[in-house]
Amino acid sequence: MxxxxxxxxxxxxxxxxxxxxxxxxxxxxxxxxxxxxxxxxxxxxxxxxxxxxxxxxxxxxxxxxxxxxxxxxxxxxxxxxxGLKNLLRFRRYVKEVSKKNLHNALKSIELNRPVLSWFAVKKRxxxxxxxxxxxxxxxxxxxxxxxxxxxxxxxxxxxxxxxxxxxxxxxxxxxxxxxxxxxxxxxxxxxxxxxxxxxxxxxxxxxxxxxxxxxxxxxxxxxxxxxxxxxxxxxxxxxxxxxxxxxxxxxxxxxxxxxxxxxxxxxxxxxxxxxxxxxxxxxxxxxxxxxxxxxxxxxxxxxxxxxxxxxxxxxxxxxxxxxxxxxxxxxxxxxxxxxxxxxxxxxxxxxxxxxxxxxxxxxxxxxxxxxxxxxxxxxxxxxxxxxxxxxxxxxxxxxxxxxxxxxxxxxxxxxxxxxxxxxxxxxxxxxxxxxxxxxxxxxxxxxxxxxxxxxxxxxxxxxxxxxxxxxxxxxxxxxxxxxxxxxxxxxxxxxxxxxxxxxxTLTEADTTPKQVLDAYDKISTTYFPYSYAVVNDYSAQAISTNKHFFVNYTDFLNDYPAQDSVYFKNIHNPKFFKKHPESVLPKSVLLFVFHGTPDMYGEENGDISDVLMEQLAMLKKRGRKIGVFYKSENVKVYEIVNTANESQIPDLIF
Structure with missing residues (x-):
């Protein structure tokens, strides 16, 4: 968490x-x-x-x-x-410190002091x-x-x-x-x-x-x-x-x-x-x-x-x-x-x-x-x-x-x-x-x-x-x-x-924001930076800065199906992506879906949970691998895998 x-x-x-x-x-x-x-x-x-x-x-x-x-x-x-005074006469200071340390080292050798004694702090x-x-x-x-x-x-x-x-x-x-x-x-x-x-x-x-x-x-x-x-x-x-x-x-x-x-x-x-x-x-x-x-x-x-x-x-x-x-x-x-x-x-x-x-x-x-x-x-x-x-x-x-x-x-x-x-x-x-x-x-x-x-x-x-x-x-x-x-x-x-x-007697706050932050924390510790995109309301875009790509709900619903179609149609054609780099999709896409808290989608969107689930169902019919990455009382994060084993840190390391 x-x-x-x-x-x-x-x-x-x-x-x-x-x-x-x-x-x-x-x-x-x-x-x-x-x-x-x-x-x-x-x-x-x-x-x-x-x-x-x-x-x-x-x-x-x-x-x-x-x-x-x-x-x-x-x-x-x-x-x-x-000290500023010693800095002004730095060469002389180095000689004095070197002589002192050399003397202490020779003394330690003569007395057969163990090496670990250097780490000890003398105390009463x-x-x-x-x-x-x-x-x-x-x-x-x-x-x-x-x-x-x-x-x-x-x-x-x-x-x-x-x-x-x-x-x-x-x-x-x-x-x-x-x-x-x-x-x-x-x-x-x-x-x-x-x-x-x-x-x-x-x-x-x-x-x-x-x-x-x-x-x-x-x-x-x-x-x-x-x-x-x-x-x-x-x-x-x-x-x-x-x-x-x-x-x-x-x-x-x-x-x-x-x-x-x-x-x-x-x-x-x-x-x-x-x-x-x-x-x-x-x-x-x-x-x-x-x-x-x-x-x-x-x-x-x-x-x-x-x-x-x-x-x-x-x-x-x-x-x-x-x-x-x-x-x-x-x-x-x-x-x-x-x-x-x-x-x-x-x-x-x-x-x-x-x-x-x-x-x-x-x-x-x-x-x-x-x-x-x-x-x-x-x-x-x-x-x-x-x-x-x-x-x-x-x-x-x-x-x-x-x-x-x-x-x-x-x-x-x-x-x-x-x-x-x-x-x-x-x-x-x-x-x-x-x-x-x-x-x-x-x-x-x-x-x-x-x-x-x-x-x-x-x-x-x-x-x-x-x-x-x-x-x-x-x-x-x-x-x-x-x-x-x-x-x-x-x-x-x-x-x-x-x-x-x-x-x-105090009123407990809605736990959904904590669940969202918990999900983001799990995402950032699991996935390699900029190998994935997160779909959420535009108000949460700041959390994505310097970490991963961000897609708002409007773009995901309106544009992503077409991008998905183009990407997988040309997935084995690297020349196409060299000419059209904007068509490359992230290795994984993580979609936030909220239950019981429609206000988390933003005032402009309303409750779009059903629409998002329909979008996921459509992508699944196309053969995309989709699973639940994070689940809590009010928040589910679905992972859409575009390239397997190339986004999560354990997969990249091992």
């Missing part, structure tokens, strides 16, 4: 992360602090943005493909590993235990979020909808070296979808269907990391933040029926959340000012290529708050970050201005159309209390937490809560923005942002409560890990138990 391909793509991605983590620990940063969580966040912040920039540049140069992107990324990684026993536990938590949170989103496929209205088809075409356009079309929309999120499809070796439609799940999974891990960095709670508060985003569907402004639709603001916030933390706590990056400047410029540009609402609406208030809550000793880094933000905003604006000039579009109209999302709307049938009341509760909790944090700072002299205070105030600023009547502020997009920061508020509130009772809780510190695992399981059980009745 196509859902199996979604899981398979996710597993491949996780495997690649594990391999990269191993080599990072072995070759780059073997320190105890470099656990799996820190690796994922730091590498995503650094190289995720670089991937976005590389894809953008290569598309503009008409050289975008996986090979070129990987080569450029490897070059960047090598330069980053060697305590660090190994901590690293494994952190890996378990990250894997558990990612798995829970992925599984939670995956469950809602039964309610999904996005699959194969008009919006889905349009989005798929945008994903495929990157293979045609197209970033901007005449609509001049901001399409950075689709660039990441296309790149993921190539990296995970899945089809574009599977990648598009996966992205909503992957964005949420990544955000869940980032929320866990964020609360760890801005509070003194290392497990309970962060876990609560991550799981509230992953599981609390009845308490967040999330449209269940379009939960699996990719959201540019989510991907932009996946870069934005670590950026916000690094602005408040630049010491976490351990960068020099120049590296800090370059990294933030790249991240802000990537955010602007993905979602200008995040860059131009969500970030300005936070930049002002960061000026107030960054520690004095880090103020110089704050001004470097502010400079990076201004420079990135100017660069992004210049890029879009040039695009508008090229397409003869007004820049103001371009900005306004991309600050307003037509495909996003707030519909919350599952929420247990009115949204406005829910926001009031969240705001009240932030006020209480702010008062307690002020007590920690001024009475207990605990200076580690400034960043948490900034995020609580920022949440209230976002709520205030929602009350402003402006054609430049989309409330639906603001609600999507709030769904992320509501989880931050929950995590910080939990951390504040834990800090309040820390004198008592510290006595049970030795049971910390057991308590964390029990807490994780308890939250999962509570979320399922108290939401199952509400979720059960």
């Amino acid at each position: 196509f859902t199996s391909s979604i899981i398979l793509g996710f597993i491949r991605l996780c495997f690649m992360l594990l391999v990269l983590f191993y080599f990072n620990r072995k070759l780059v940063n073997p320190s105890d602090s470099n656990n799996f969580l820190e690796f994922v966040v730091n590498q995503w912040f650094k190289y995720g943005s670089i991937i976005g920039i590389i894809v953008f540049i290569t598309v503009q140069l008409n050289i975008y493909d996986l090979f070129n992107c990987v080569i450029l990324l490897i070059l960047v990684i090598i330069i980053d590993y060697i 026993i305590t660090s190994t235990s901590n690293g494994y536990f952190m890996f378990f938590l990250v894997a558990a949170l990612a798995g829970i979020t992925f599984g939670s989103r995956y469950y809602f496929f039964k309610y999904d209205l996005y699959s194969l909808s008009g919006v889905w088809i349009a989005d798929l075409q945008k994903v495929i356009d990157f293979d045609l070296q197209i970033w901007f079309l005449n609509d001049t929309a901001v399409n950075g999120d689709f660039a990441f979808i296309n790149f993921y499809a190539k990296m995970a070796n899945v089809s574009p439609e599977i990648a598009l269907q996966s992205m909503g799940i992957l964005e949420s999974t990544l955000l869940s891990v980032l929320l866990f990391w964020l609360v760890r960095k801005v509070t003194t709670s290392k497990y309970i508060g962060p876990i609560l933040a991550a799981l509230s985003f992953a599981l609390a569907y009845t308490l967040t402004p999330t449209n269940i029926y379009f939960l699996l639709q990719n959201k540019p603001i989510f991907l932009a916030m996946a870069f934005g959340l670590p950026t916000m933390v690094f602005l408040l706590k630049p010491n976490l990056l351990k960068y020099r000012k120049l590296n800090y400047l370059i990294s933030l410029i790249l991240v802000f540009i990537t955010i602007g290529l993905i979602d200008i609402f995040t860059l131009y609406i969500l970030f300005p208030p936070f930049m002002l708050l960061a000026a107030l809550f960054t520690r004095r000793k880090s103020l110089r880094y704050y001004w470097v970050g502010a400079l990076a933000y201004v420079m990135a905003c100017a660069i992004v604006l210049l890029i879009y201005a040039m695009i508008c000039i090229y397409f003869e579009t007004d820049l103001e109209m371009f900005l306004h159309s991309n600050l307003i999302s037509v495909s996003s709307y707030t519909y919350l049938p599952q929420i247990v209390v009115p949204f406005k009341v829910l926001i009031d509760y969240y705001q009240l909790s932030t006020f209480v937490s702010i008062l307690l944090i002020l007590k920690f700072v001024f009475y207990n002299k605990d200076k580690n809560w400034g960043a948490a205070l900034a995020f609580l105030i920022y949440f209230n600023v976002l709520v205030f923005l929602g009350h402003i009547t402006s054609e430049w502020i989309d409330r639906d997009l603001l609600n999507q942002a709030l769904s992320v920061f509501m989880a931050v508020v929950i995590g910080i509130n939990a951390a504040v409560i834990i800090r309040l009772f820390s004198p008592v809780l510290n006595k049970f510190a030795r049971f910390n890990r057991v308590a964390v695992i029990v807490f994780l399981g308890a939250i999962l059980l509570v979320a399922v138990y108290y939401q199952k009745d509400t979720i059960a």
Whole structure:
């Protein structure tokens, strides 16, 4: 099934992360602090943005493909590993490294060390235990979020909808070296979808269907990391933040029926959340000012290529708050970050201005159309209390937490809560923005942002409560890990138990689109590209791009019988086909027939099932081999074999 391909793509991605983590620990940063969580966040912040920039540049140069992107990324990684200073004195650097490696090799020979010892990562026993536990938590949170989103496929209205088809075409356009079309929309999120499809070796439609799940999974891990960095709670508060985003569907402004639709603001916030933390706590990056400047410029540009609402609406208030809550000793880094933000905003604006000039579009109209999302709307049938009341509760909790944090700072002299205070105030600023009547502020997009920061508020509130009772809780510190695992399981059980009745009242979506995607997934994994044609409604033509020939129902009914007659009349006459190549039929033709869902044929066709079956019967009388390739409740795919054993991959290989 196509859902199996979604899981398979996710597993491949996780495997690649594990391999990269191993080599990072072995070759780059073997320190105890470099656990799996820190690796994922730091590498995503650094190289995720670089991937976005590389894809953008290569598309503009008409050289975008996986090979070129990987080569450029490897070059960047090598330069980053060697360092600019060593690159300028490269010959001397190579000599020093060669001598060092030769010395280590000779030492290993003298000590008779086994060859496999090279692959071992030296660790302390305590660090190994901590690293494994952190890996378990990250894997558990990612798995829970992925599984939670995956469950809602039964309610999904996005699959194969008009919006889905349009989005798929945008994903495929990157293979045609197209970033901007005449609509001049901001399409950075689709660039990441296309790149993921190539990296995970899945089809574009599977990648598009996966992205909503992957964005949420990544955000869940980032929320866990964020609360760890801005509070003194290392497990309970962060876990609560991550799981509230992953599981609390009845308490967040999330449209269940379009939960699996990719959201540019989510991907932009996946870069934005670590950026916000690094602005408040630049010491976490351990960068020099120049590296800090370059990294933030790249991240802000990537955010602007993905979602200008995040860059131009969500970030300005936070930049002002960061000026107030960054520690004095880090103020110089704050001004470097502010400079990076201004420079990135100017660069992004210049890029879009040039695009508008090229397409003869007004820049103001371009900005306004991309600050307003037509495909996003707030519909919350599952929420247990009115949204406005829910926001009031969240705001009240932030006020209480702010008062307690002020007590920690001024009475207990605990200076580690400034960043948490900034995020609580920022949440209230976002709520205030929602009350402003402006054609430049989309409330639906603001609600999507709030769904992320509501989880931050929950995590910080939990951390504040834990800090309040820390004198008592510290006595049970030795049971910390057991308590964390029990807490994780308890939250999962509570979320399922108290939401199952509400979720059960939701209307399940028509399963036909999933069956169609399942059929296409089976077709693409069974048949050799361009050895076959698919007959379907013209609205599904985008799925056929770069894979196989496409025939719509009208052409199949009106023209195919004559083409079939000409082809088989001259099948043993190769000279005829040299003169008339348009008469050559694909080795196989796969016909989609729908039962009980006539709307899948398109509005223009109506229910043509009987006509299609008559066409198949006529072809069968002519001696054509016809069989059922795929069968489900509402979908049958018939295979018309024109040349036996020359289309399916197993036949061509064996």
